Amino acid sequence: MDRKTQLTILAAAAAVALLAAVPVIGSRALVQDLFGVLTLLVLALNWNMLAGFSGLVSVGQQAFVGIGAYVMFACVILLGMDPLAGVLVGGLAAMALAVPMAAFAFRLNGAYFAIGTWVAADIVRLVTSQWQALGGGTGTSLPKGTTKEMIFVQPVKDLLGGSSAAAADAVTYWVALALAVAMLGISYGFLRSRMGLALQAVRDNVEAARSVGIDPLRLKAMVFLLTAFGTGLAGALIFIQITRVTPEAAFSVIDWTAFVIFVTVIGGIGTLPGPILGVAVFYALERLLADYGTAYLILLGLIGMGAMLFARRGLWGWIADRTGFDPLPLSHRPPAPPSFTDLSDPVTQRS
Amino acid sequence: MSILSLNSVSKSFGALKVTDDVSFDLAPGEALGIIGPNGAGKSTLFNLISGNLRPDQGAVLLDGHDVTGETPMQRCRRGIGRSFQIPQPFGHLSVYENLLVAAEFGGRVPGHDAPGLCMDILGRCGLAAQATAPAGSLPLLSRKRLELARAMATQPRVILLDEIAGGLTEGECVALVSTIRRIHDEGTAIIWIEHVLHALTSVVERLMVLNFGRMLMIGQPDEVMAAPEVKEIYLGIEA
Numbered sequence: 361m362d363r364k365t366q367l368t369i370l371a372a373a374a375a376v377a378l379l380a381a382v383p384v385i386g387s388r389a390l391v392q393d394l395f396g397v398l399t400l401l402v403l404a405l406n407w408n409m410l411a412g413f414s415g416l417v418s419v420g421q422q423a424f425v426g427i428g429a430y431v432m433f434a435c436v437i438l439l440g441m442d443p444l445a446g447v448l449v450g451g452l453a454a455m456a457l458a459v460p461m462a463a464f465a466f467r468l469n470g471a472y473f474a475i476g477t478w479v480a481a482d483i484v485r486l487v488t489s490q491w492q493a494l495g496g497g498t499g500t501s502l503p504k505g506t507t508k509e510m511i512f513v514q515p516v517k518d519l520l521g522g523s524s525a526a527a528a529d530a531v532t533y534w535v536a537l538a539l540a541v542a543m544l545g546i547s548y549g550f551l552r553s554r555m556g557l558a559l560q561a562v563r564d565n566v567e568a569a570r571s572v573g574i575d576p577l578r579l580k581a582m583v584f585l586l587t588a589f590g591t592g593l594a595g596a597l598i599f600i601q602i603t604r605v606t607p608e609a610a611f612s613v614i615d616w617t618a619f620v621i622f623v624t625v626i627g628g629i630g631t632l633p634g635p636i637l638g639v640a641v642f643y644a645l646e647r648l649l650a651d652y653g654t655a656y657l658i659l660l661g662l663i664g665m666g667a668m669l670f671a672r673r674g675l676w677g678w679i680a681d682r683t684g685f686d687p688l689p690l691s692h693r694p695p696a697p698p699s700f701t702d703l704s705d706p707v708t709q710r711s
Numbered sequence: 712m713s714i715l716s717l718n719s720v721s722k723s724f725g726a727l728k729v730t731d732d733v734s735f736d737l738a739p740g741e742a743l744g745i746i747g748p749n750g751a752g753k754s755t756l757f758n759l760i761s762g763n764l765r766p767d768q769g770a771v772l773l774d775g776h777d778v779t780g781e782t783p784m785q786r787c788r789r790g791i792g793r794s795f796q797i798p799q800p801f802g803h804l805s806v807y808e809n810l811l812v813a814a815e816f817g818g819r820v821p822g823h824d825a826p827g828l829c830m831d832i833l834g835r836c837g838l839a840a841q842a843t844a845p846a847g848s849l850p851l852l853s854r855k856r857l858e859l860a861r862a863m864a865t866q867p868r869v870i871l872l873d874e875i876a877g878g879l880t881e882g883e884c885v886a887l888v889s890t891i892r893r894i895h896d897e898g899t900a901i902i903w904i905e906h907v908l909h910a911l912t913s914v915v916e917r918l919m920v921l922n923f924g925r926m927l928m929i930g931q932p933d934e935v936m937a938a939p940e941v942k943e944i945y946l947g948i949e950a
Contacts, residue, residue, distance in 0.1 A: 573817025
């Protein structure tokens with residue numbers, strides 16, 4: 361690991377520490393806002409793994425958000441489980457749903473894959489709206505006081521003071537932060553590995569990848585299942601905070617896929633820091649233009665179109681190309697050829 | 712025993728028979744050239760050997776083992792390396808990474824040996840200076856070299872080369888021939904499709920002529936080139 365990467369990790373650790381301190385030093389509104397930003401980041405990191413690094417342009421990620429949310433609600437309402445345990449089960453359920461979805465969608469390529477995942481997600485929405493125990497088409501709410509009795513809430517309340525509701529917000533916020541950090545770390549580790557390199561080879565050229573001994577199906581299936589897990593966890597967590605679920609909200613293609621695509625494209629699809637930059641832009645626009653209704657969405661759309669036309673690798677790609685700054689390089693650097701380690705070089709002689 | 716055998720392999724695209732009852736054996740370490748007019752089915756034959764296409768009839772054997780039902784991935788790991796006539800680089804990866812992934816997966820080279828091996832191959836193929844360049848940014852000639860280099864990185868025992876000399880200058884062609892000859896000297900069997908005949912015949916021990924999907928002749932290069940029917944399709948069209 362070189363110096364630049366060490367410094368980046370140090371800076372990232374400082375940023376994470378600062379974010380972790382927000383429930384202690386910041387307002388409850390800020391905690392809620394940043395919770396939204398962090399969960400959006402988790403969704404974007406997952407979608408970027410699919411579309412940016414695996415060539416799987418899914419428009420059906422809302423299926424995993426929705427199933428994660430619904431299964432979490434089922435765990436709480438029907439089984440009396442703790443909501444956070446329900447989040448884990450929701451994530452696992454999303455991963456289980458990804459198996460039949462992959463079996464169907466992996467027969468399709470390109471635009472048909474995108475449409476196929478969308479259709480599959482809508483079928484899941486329609487089926488879920490028949491789930492009468494969870495309110496059918498009109499949805500249901502978490503029982504009153506559920507989040508206040510959630511694990512960790514009481515100790516956090518004792519520690520920070522304030523209301524139980526604020527403590528519950530702090531707990532879900534920290535879980536979201538942990539999830540985002542874990543997603544980033546796992547993505548970086550995976551993409552740097554030989555599997556990650558093979559995945560990018562598959563994205564670039566499936567036929568050539570097969571001919572150099574790579575199994576594209578296995579890699580893609582693995583990524584599809586793991587990102588479904590991450591997306592399902594995020595979905596379940598989001599709906600703990602909302603406390604109410606309906607099929608339309610939980611399986612919203614706009615909220616859980618379209619925004620995510622915009623954020624990723626603006627920040628830089630196929631780059632690791634891209635989604636972080638994307639959610640930062642999204643949040644900044646939302647804050648700056650909060651008084652002008654949906655103006656921030658219009659501007660977001662225009663920036664997204666600009667990125668697609670003029671900066672194909674988004675803001676991050678644009679910055680990296682101009683400055684050469686790449687603090688978390690995914691590339692494998694070749695070893696220096698022997699001729700470069702000249703014996704007359706004083707540095708080499710000393711060591 | 713032959714390293715690669717084709718037994719009566721046929722393939723049709725609709726009504727068009729692109730490979731028609733082709734059979735031959737390749738000895739370990741042998742270099743075989745394939746010539747024939749455009750559309751003769753040369754690249755299709757490669758796709759049948761590498762597994763990118765499945766034959767309608769017949770069998771492909773590697774080391775006497777029937778691999779007809781195996782995927783390109785499995786065949787690559789067994790030792791068939793290939794280049795594509797139209798280069799198919801992993802465009803967003805660097806030139807070096809194109810080789811690294813081929814060595815680690817197709818060649819099953821252990822992680823700590825792979826970097827040195829890849830740099831060695833890049834050096835031999837004249838690509839060392841472009842190691843860190845994105846493969847998608849290379850000009851055509853470098854892309855063709857990359858096809859050869861990446862196929863070599865999979866540590867093949869049979870390497871399939873599809874028109875990698877076309878468009879080279881005389882000097883570049885000489886360098887390419889010496890690279891291929893060295894691969895040959897190290898004991899790798901080669902099947903080479905090429906229109907640049909003098910480059911081809913300076914390496915291969917046997918020459919096969921394909922025409923309309925059928926194997927017209929196979930034998931010593933000079934005998935094959937002297938045959939009247941070869942002169943007819945070759946010189947009749949090209950000269």
